[in-house]
Amino acid sequence: MAVVTAIPIVALDFPDSQRAMTLVQTLDEKCRFYKVGSELFTAVGPDVIQWLRDFGCDVFLDLKFHDIPNTVAGAVRRVAEMGVRLTTVHASGGSGMLEAAVEAAGARCGVLAVTILTSIDDATLGEAWGRPGVEARAEVLRLSDMARAAGAHGIVCSGQEAGEVRARHGDALKLLVPGIRLPGDPAGDQARVVTPEAAVAAGATYLVLGRAVTEAKDSRGAMEAVLERLA
């Protein structure tokens, strides 16, 4: 049997639980880890998390918190109580916010610090932060140092920076890589995309698979294609 070298997580980016449940049942044993993001969570609330856990799946709740430390700690504590395995906060919330999130998450829920969104290129980053000439790559590395110092389980970055982050931090940080595309797939709103095998070669621990699977005519076939590339 082929050995899969990174853990694939399929993003349930849907407006209702029916479509999410249908995909989970279609993929069945091909995927046992799902991302619930702001669209699905806002639409249906925590019930979908319990449903996924009852179905035997692990849950990554990706709400990308960014607030004062006390508020983020409260939210992360509730997330951990739901039995969620991984959750996200923005690294740019600062060390105090990251430390508060890590403490609130406890031992069973891993906090991932989102560095620079995979939809952001250098020009957009310079515009957003008012610093022309800023590089997403350099910012990811800087924020990864902060995440490690705060005790985060890992970071979210694109496959384009994952190799450098892995070389810098070794196994001290898990790397979750979104923006995964099969050759020929449209990038959509993503700016820093890589193939599944490139993400694994760069040292990704987890891959987030979104539209490459959810919008495929044959989602199960697309998932199988990704798993073959990962093996």
Ligand code: C5P
């Ligand atoms: O459909 P696509 O593969 O672009 O979906 C990527 C998924 O990963 C989305 O659910 C998105 O919210 C998430 N994500 C991301 N970039 C980050 C963090 C999460 O694209 N930095």
